[in-house]
Amino acid sequence: MAHEVMTRVPASAPAGAGARSPRRRKPGNWAAWAFLAPVVIYLLAFYAYPLYRNLDLSLRHYTVRSFVQGDAPFSGLDNYRDVFADRAFGPALLHTLTFTFVSIAFQFAIGLALAVFFAQNFKLSATLRALFLVPWLLPLIVSASTWSWMLNSDSGIVNHALGLVGVDPVNWLTSPDWALTSVIIANIWIGIPFNLVVLYSGLQAIPAEVHEAAAIDGATNWQRFWQVTFPLLRPVSAITLLLGLVYTLKVFDLIWIMTKGGPADASTTFATWSYRLGFGNLLPQFGPGAAVGNLLILMALFFGLLYIRFQKRLNP
Amino acid sequence: MTKQHAKGGLALIFTAIMLFPVYWMINVSFTKDTNMRSDPPHLFPFDGTLEGYRAVVDQQMPYLGTSLFIGLGTVLLTLAISAPAGYALAKLRPKGGGTLSFVLLIAQMIPGIIMAMGFYAIYLRLGVLNTIPGLILADSTIAVPFGVLIFTAFMSGIPDELINAALIDGASKWRTFLSVILPLSRNAIVTVSLFAFLWAWSDFVFATTLDGGGDAQPITLGIYQYIGNNNQQWNAIMATAVVASIPATLLLILAQRYVAAGVTAGAVKD
Numbered sequence: 001m002a003h004e005v006m007t008r009v010p011a012s013a014p015a016g017a018g019a020r021s022p023r024r025r026k027p028g029n030w031a032a033w034a035f036l037a038p039v040v041i042y043l044l045a046f047y048a049y050p051l052y053r054n055l056d057l058s059l060r061h062y063t064v065r066s067f068v069q070g071d072a073p074f075s076g077l078d079n080y081r082d083v084f085a086d087r088a089f090g091p092a093l094l095h096t097l098t099f100t101f102v103s104i105a106f107q108f109a110i111g112l113a114l115a116v117f118f119a120q121n122f123k124l125s126a127t128l129r130a131l132f133l134v135p136w137l138l139p140l141i142v143s144a145s146t147w148s149w150m151l152n153s154d155s156g157i158v159n160h161a162l163g164l165v166g167v168d169p170v171n172w173l174t175s176p177d178w179a180l181t182s183v184i185i186a187n188i189w190i191g192i193p194f195n196l197v198v199l200y201s202g203l204q205a206i207p208a209e210v211h212e213a214a215a216i217d218g219a220t221n222w223q224r225f226w227q228v229t230f231p232l233l234r235p236v237s238a239i240t241l242l243l244g245l246v247y248t249l250k251v252f253d254l255i256w257i258m259t260k261g262g263p264a265d266a267s268t269t270f271a272t273w274s275y276r277l278g279f280g281n282l283l284p285q286f287g288p289g290a291a292v293g294n295l296l297i298l299m300a301l302f303f304g305l306l307y308i309r310f311q312k313r314l315n316p
Numbered sequence: 317m318t319k320q321h322a323k324g325g326l327a328l329i330f331t332a333i334m335l336f337p338v339y340w341m342i343n344v345s346f347t348k349d350t351n352m353r354s355d356p357p358h359l360f361p362f363d364g365t366l367e368g369y370r371a372v373v374d375q376q377m378p379y380l381g382t383s384l385f386i387g388l389g390t391v392l393l394t395l396a397i398s399a400p401a402g403y404a405l406a407k408l409r410p411k412g413g414g415t416l417s418f419v420l421l422i423a424q425m426i427p428g429i430i431m432a433m434g435f436y437a438i439y440l441r442l443g444v445l446n447t448i449p450g451l452i453l454a455d456s457t458i459a460v461p462f463g464v465l466i467f468t469a470f471m472s473g474i475p476d477e478l479i480n481a482a483l484i485d486g487a488s489k490w491r492t493f494l495s496v497i498l499p500l501s502r503n504a505i506v507t508v509s510l511f512a513f514l515w516a517w518s519d520f521v522f523a524t525t526l527d528g529g530g531d532a533q534p535i536t537l538g539i540y541q542y543i544g545n546n547n548q549q550w551n552a553i554m555a556t557a558v559v560a561s562i563p564a565t566l567l568l569i570l571a572q573r574y575v576a577a578g579v580t581a582g583a584v585k586d
Contacts, residue, residue, distance in 0.1 A: 031489045032408030036416065039401035039464060046457050047423050050434025057437060068440065114330065122323040128331045130572050134338055137564035137575070139518035141536045142557040145543055146341040149550055155353040157340060189337065197579045250427030253520040257540065271429050278433050279525055286433070293430035304425040308418070 051297075057290035067286055079291040086288075088265055088273060095180055096269040096299075099187070099255075100248045106188045108241060111195025112233075116225065118196070119203045129200065136193035144257035147186040148173065176266035179259045183267050187254055191247075195240055202236030203229070235314045242307035249300050270296040341561075345369070345554035352550055368555030376556050379538035382448065383517050386534055387563075389452040390516035391509045394459040398508060399501070402467020403493050407479060417468070420461040431457060432525040439526055446530030454522040459512035466578070470504035471497060507574045510567050517563050535560045 033040075058079050066072035083089060114132070118125050135143060150157050151172035159169040172182040206229065214224045230237075252271040255261060261268035261276060268276075270292055278289030344352075346364035405413050435454050436445070444450040474497065482492040498505070520536040527533055539560060542553045568575060 029408075029410045032404040032410035032413070035400040035404035035408065035489075035493070036410070036413075038397045039420075039460070040416070042397050042460060043419065043423065046435075046453065047426070047431075050431055050438060051426070052434075053437045054430055054434040057433065067437070070441065117323075117330070118327070120323060122320050122327065124324045124327055128327045130568060130576075131331050132334055133568060133575060133579070134335060134564070136579075137514065137568060138338070138561050139520075139536060139564070141518070141520050141539050142341070142561050143337070145539060145553060145557055146337050148543070149344060149554070150337060150340055155355075155357065157357055160355070160357055189334075192334070194579060197576060201576075246425045250429065252427070252429045257520070257543070271427060274433070275429050275525075278436075286437070290430075290433055293427070293433055296427055297430055300425050300427060301422070304422060308421060 054290045054293060057286050058288075058294050060287060062286045064284065067284070072287075075287070079287040080295075083288050083291045083295070088268065091265055092268050092270055092273045092292075095267060096249065096271075096296075098180065099184055099251070099267075099269055100245060102184050103187045103191060103248050104241060104244045106184075107191035107195045107244060108237070110188070111192050111240075112199050112237075114192070114196045115199035115203055116229070118200060129196070132196055133193045135190050140190070140253040141257055143186065143190055144254050147182075147189075148258050151182050173259055174263060176264050179263060179267040183255045183258050186258065187248070187251060190254070191244065194247075195244065198240045198243075199233070199236065202233050202240075205236075206232050235310070238310050239307060239314070242303055242310060245303040246300050246307065249296065249303070270299075338561075341554050341557055345551055345558050347551050349549065349551065352548075365551065368549075368551030368553075369559075371549065371552035372555050372559055375552075376535065376538050376559070379533055379535040380559065382532045383534040383536070383560075386448060386452055386455060387513040387516045389448070390455045390459065391512045393452060393456045394463045394508060394512040395505065397456075398460055398463030399467050399498065399505070400493065401464045402471050402501075402504070403497055405464070405468040406471035407474070407476070407497070408489070417464075420464050423457075424461040424465075428458065428521040429525075432521050435522070436525050446527050448527075448530075448532055451522060451527050451530075451534070452516070454526055455516040455519050456512070458515045458519065459508070462511060462578075463508040466508050467501065467504050470501055474500050503574070503577075506571060507578050510571055510574055511578050514564060514567060517560075 059074060059076060060066075060072040061075040061078065062072045118129050151159075153159060153169060153171045153174055156172070158172065163169065170178055172178050210228055210232065211224065214228045219227065250271055251269070252275060255267055255269060255272050256275065259267045260280075261272035274289050274292040274296065276289075277285045277292060343359070343361050345368045346361035346366070347358055348363070348365045349367070351358050351363075401416075404410065405417060431454070435450075439445045439450055478496055478500070479492055482496045483489075487495070517534075518536065519534070520540070523534050523537050524540065527537070535556070539553065539556050542549070542556060
């Protein structure tokens with residue numbers, strides 16, 4: 001029951017205000033904003049202000065001393081220029097995009113396949129689907145450290161399993177060629193449950209008659225999926241993918257815990273780069289760190305706004 | 317019937333593959349130090365040890381306590397801010413409410429690492445770095461937009477007649493909110509609390525940036541320092557990881573339907 005109520009989309013809720021008469025609106029407005037006051041103050045103090053501070057950081061030349069005293073000189077876009085000119089910029093951008101898109105592609109494909117599979121209601125379906133949520137609910141530090149040990153070069157279970165089929169051990173986390181692949185594998189594992197659950201509820205929303213009609217027309221399972229299910233699932237798929245993009249772009253914990261962005265920056269993304277600039281060195285570079293962070297916000301907002309547009313079109 | 321069994325069997329295999337890392341974490345947590353690097357690896361924890369868990373009891377209890385406290389604090393703060401907001405957006409529908417919902421959706425998308433940097437600059441000036449209230453406040457930013465979203469969605473499902481009846485009886489809007497709306501919103505309260513707790517419990521970004529030098533640190537930092545310091549004691553690291561996973565597991569067992577509701581909220585429409 002909770003489920004049906006929850007999945008109604010809130011962005012459209014205030015739009016339904018037409019039912020109220022305009023005369024009753026005035027006093028209602030005051031009371032409403034009294035209820036909203038905490039969240040508005042909260043947003044200003046703990047979202048807008050930190051973001052403003054971050055923007056300010058990115059436009060000034062900070063040293064540790066001026067960071068504490070707050071008298072750093074304004075330096076315009078110098079930090080951004082430095083970041084763009086940095087040798088790490090190209091690789092970090094490439095890694096961010098690779099990490100995001102490869103993760104999403106696999107999470108979505110595997111999640112969709114599993115959703116279709118679990119949608120054929122068999123006995124254990126509900127229980128096993130619930131178990132699939134475990135990786136998504138575990139604290140990231142738990143998943144990251146477990147994968148680190150599984151991918152250990154000498155004693156990891158993954159290399160042992162590869163050895164059984166005659167593959168030489170791979171230096172998953174310590175070789176620049178494999179570090180990015182390793183964090184992508186772990187991230188795919190974490191993201192499958194989200195895709196599975198959302199796509200599964202999307203499948204449930206497709207009326208059973210559609211499938212029956214296609215079956216009567218003699219369509220095979222394969223045809224039915226590509227010609228009936230998949231097109232009907234397109235809006236939900238778009239939303240799953242866009243939300244996935246927003247969430248994957250900002251992944252930091254997993255990469256930092258598994259590889260710290262290394263070795264030799266081989267798995268550095270914007271998120272880990274920004275953190276390393278601001279917090280990872282003895283001499284923090286808050287300005288460039290904030291600049292990288294703001295670039296990351298721009299990327300996230302781009303996909304975020306696309307998501308909201310889609311969401312709106314789906315629930316006018 | 318046999319086809320049903322085949323599907324069930326296949327599903328079991330998929331689930332086993334998916335959950336293998338979780339099994340491996342548990343297995344390693346019971347493995348003796350001397351067997352840790354043996355070849356072939358010990359696939360089952362026979363001839364196991366409780367050394368890892370002893371290390372958790374000896375060393376990690378304060379971290380777990382801190383995390384529990386931070387989690388509960390985050391839940392209270394999140395509920396206090398998001399429930400009234402949800403009521404206003406769902407039922408009082410003020411001018412500008414749509415814009416506020418939009419801002420909340422956007423707020424959810426801002427990467428935590430960037431929030432952390434802004435918080436760091438502010439906390440340093442205010443002197444609340446490495447304090448528990450500071451961390452609770454930062455952790456709640458993960459959950460508040462989600463909370464408002466859930467409460468708004470849920471409360472718009474409450475019939476207007478119930479609210480009007482209370483208003484006619486002379487109850488104020490605040491009274492109505494407390495004694496009519498909140499009791500009816502139990503499901504939403506549970507969902508929001510679960511996720512707020514889980515996110516605060518799992519938080520690493522804010523913990524490492526804002527509480528890295530604190531006296532009271534959460535369990536995520538406990539594990540992180542373990543990995544950094546004694547690389548060899550993987551049974552202790554994995555035992556801590558197992559204990560740190562308990563809240564997530566409990567939630568899944570006790571409140572499965574709320575969890576699924578939270579995952580799909582905002583993503584799908586029936």
